[in-house]
Amino acid sequence: MLSIGEFSRLTHLSVRTLRRYHDAGLLEPEDVDPVTGYRYYGGEQIPTAQVIHRLRELDVPLPDVRRILDSPDPGTRAALVADHLQRLESELDRTRTAVASLRRLLHPEPATLDVELRAVPATPVAAVEDDVDLDSVLTWYAGAMAELDAAVPDPTGPPGGLYDNALFEAGRGHVLVYRATDQPPRSGRVHAATLPAVELAVTTHVGGHDDIDVTYGELGAWVVANALVVSGPVRETYLVGPRDTADPAAWRTEIGWPVFRVAPH
Amino acid sequence: MLSIGEFSRLTHLSVRTLRRYHDAGLLEPEDVDPVTGYRYYGGEQIPTAQVIHRLRELDVPLPDVRRILDSPDPGTRAALVADHLQRLESELDRTRTAVASLRRLLHPEPATLDVELRAVPATPVAAVEDDVDLDSVLTWYAGAMAELDAAVPDPTGPPGGLYDNALFEAGRGHVLVYRATDQPPRSGRVHAATLPAVELAVTTHVGGHDDIDVTYGELGAWVVANALVVSGPVRETYLVGPRDTADPAAWRTEIGWPVFRVAPH
DNA sequence: GTGGGCCGTCCCGCCGCGGGAGGGTCAAGC
DNA sequence: GCTTGACCCTCCCGCGGCGGGACGGCCCAC
Structure with a gap:
């Protein structure tokens, strides 16, 4: 059984963040002392923590991370992840067009507006x-x-x-x-x-x-x-x-x- | 002279957003009635509003947008913009590696950990x-x-x-x-x-x-x-x-x- | 002069994270 | 046993950019 600090060292997630993930139902400690409220994690929770870490690096919102983790079927999981990658892709498109448009805006052709x-x-x-x-x-x-x-x-x-x-x-x-x-x-x-x-x-x-x-x-x-x-x-x-x-x-x-x-x- | 509502229609920026940009010193109305506080914009401010719009689409923070607009020299401006595009690029890199790592995480090879x-x-x-x-x-x-x-x-x-x-x-x-x-x-x-x-x-x-x-x-x-x-x-x-x-x-x-x-x- | 649409300011909530306050708990060394 | 210091707890606040909404003043056409 690992204290939150030890688990933090093992996963490179900050203590505060681990507490938040607990509150959000993302990563329930294996045991919580009912008197002191101390959280205790198990070593087998490390991979889960890392998946969360990766999803958060991709800016997946916490509720969606929850959905992904909660889906028992690997197929569903993959679909949800693919969904998010799709979203990232379209955001990238948006960025690309904005960059192009900004370029045109900063180097304007002589206006030939015909109204x-x-x-x-x-x-x-x-x-x-x-x-x-x-x-x-x-x-x-x-x-x-x-x-x-x-x-x-x-x-x-x-x-x-x-x-x-x-x-x-x-x-x-x-x-x-x-x-x-x-x-x-x-x-x-x-x-x-x-x-x-x-x-x-x-x-x-x-x-x-x-x-x-x-x-x-x-x-x-x-x-x-x-x-x-x-x-x-x-x-x-x-x-x-x-x-x-x-x-x-x-x-x-x-x-x-x-x-x-x-x-x- | 355009009221904030008219200017909003012309630029596709919401009234609230225009007010915020005023408060942040990004887009000062050409005239502000000292008694009523009503903002009045000029038609020639439309292009500025559009540049701001594009920069915001690229998630450039408001203070940085201010810096870009305030720099009188086009060269400086271009450099600041290029700076931000650089940042977007590296963020994209981060995303790419996170995606790759997530894939590995979800389809793990049998662990051959040698400790x-x-x-x-x-x-x-x-x-x-x-x-x-x-x-x-x-x-x-x-x-x-x-x-x-x-x-x-x-x-x-x-x-x-x-x-x-x-x-x-x-x-x-x-x-x-x-x-x-x-x-x-x-x-x-x-x-x-x-x-x-x-x-x-x-x-x-x-x-x-x-x-x-x-x-x-x-x-x-x-x-x-x-x-x-x-x-x-x-x-x-x-x-x-x-x-x-x-x-x-x-x-x-x-x-x-x-x-x-x-x-x- | 009156109604309704426009404009003003101010406060709150969103999201995920960190900072910090204030207080309880654990374990090592006496 | 007791002290000490590291550790843990909860609760509140701020960040950034936007929207929602309350509340009140202004403008103009009827």
Whole structure:
């Protein structure tokens, strides 16, 4: 039987950390003196401690470590670990795109922003809409657009979406994706809707969506400089998107921000 | 002039976050109403907001973001950014080794642990020692060993080190690296020292140091199973190390834990 | 002038870890 | 037996960056 200090030396985990792992139910000491509260560990707990150590090095949250250790079946365990590696992978992707975007941001090409003010009439469309969290919007989009495509075999224009400002401000907001069509059908989540008539400040973002907010910013600056005010959900129209070509550099996304002129007072 | 809400919509930064960035001195509003405290931003602040956004996506701490933005010279800026990318890179390395080690841990080879109990006499050596933080121990080791090599041209054995248990428990402890030699010299930090006579539980770790603590654990378990108790700083002897071959798989590190027999009571 | 949306400040919680206070326990040496 | 010092216990706080929520003042269109 090992005192917590001895066990700490054997595992290279600090005493404080061992106590925390006990409290969290990750690594129960083999014995706890009911009077003094002293923790006593067994030598065979060392491998477990090391697995925990490794998982923590990979920033696996304590509750997830618990789940992994508690799963008796090695297959389940492996799946949970693989899950986490997957998460690390996607985080790495996020980092990569952020680095690339930062590079572009610090070495900007001369801005060739082409903004057009366009009055858009009310438009009947087939749409799918919902309240969505910002971090699940991509998944939601894929599902909604697939359903939309199935229901609208002969669209009369490129796909698009309306994104509530709250989505970016509060991390959750109303999202609507649509396809223009002559006879809006109704099936599943797909229903007929009408995009309201608005005046749009429109520009086109070229390339992947990693730094689309730069274009958003430039468009916003243009709107401000022209004494306009944004109002209502932004519209994106996917002129050329992943469905057209796998090369993000070729994508064309039209961004339209509903605006109205500030009354000069 | 833009209210904080409008600026938030234009930059995809939440209102709360913008306020925090103001408090932290990262992004001062162009104007603050002295009476109401209302913040007003200018359109030309959008690009700055986006740079901050990107740096935060890379987990650059706010004070560092401040330093980057405050440096007027683009060269300095680039250097600071490169610094951070470097840090991300090394973190990635850490992750990679942790993943590899975890894999080994979950699919263990049959343990072939060969432990020897060895009485070691007092040994005169040339040494460099210091109190070191755990996260700077590798750097310290490189410098100390280089100095040691320069001062001891004809060592009579492989290099080694003594590592205070506190280094692992508290993150900081006393470290001593040494080379055996007939005539211990004195130059710079190098001085004569004597390793005390101890009884060592000794085993050899094969491979890189990524999962050396697994061997530590196995050795510890052996010590416990044989009714021994560890006492004093662990000794590592680098039989085959990076100075000998670049292939970590070929490294041999002898780990010796001072022990004494528990009095049977 | 009034309502509702916007803005302000302040405090709390999250996560995993360490620092530190304040007090009880164990074991070696007398 | 007793003292001493190392060891162990619990409890609270701070870190960093963000969000949630309370509470109150401000702005503007009706």
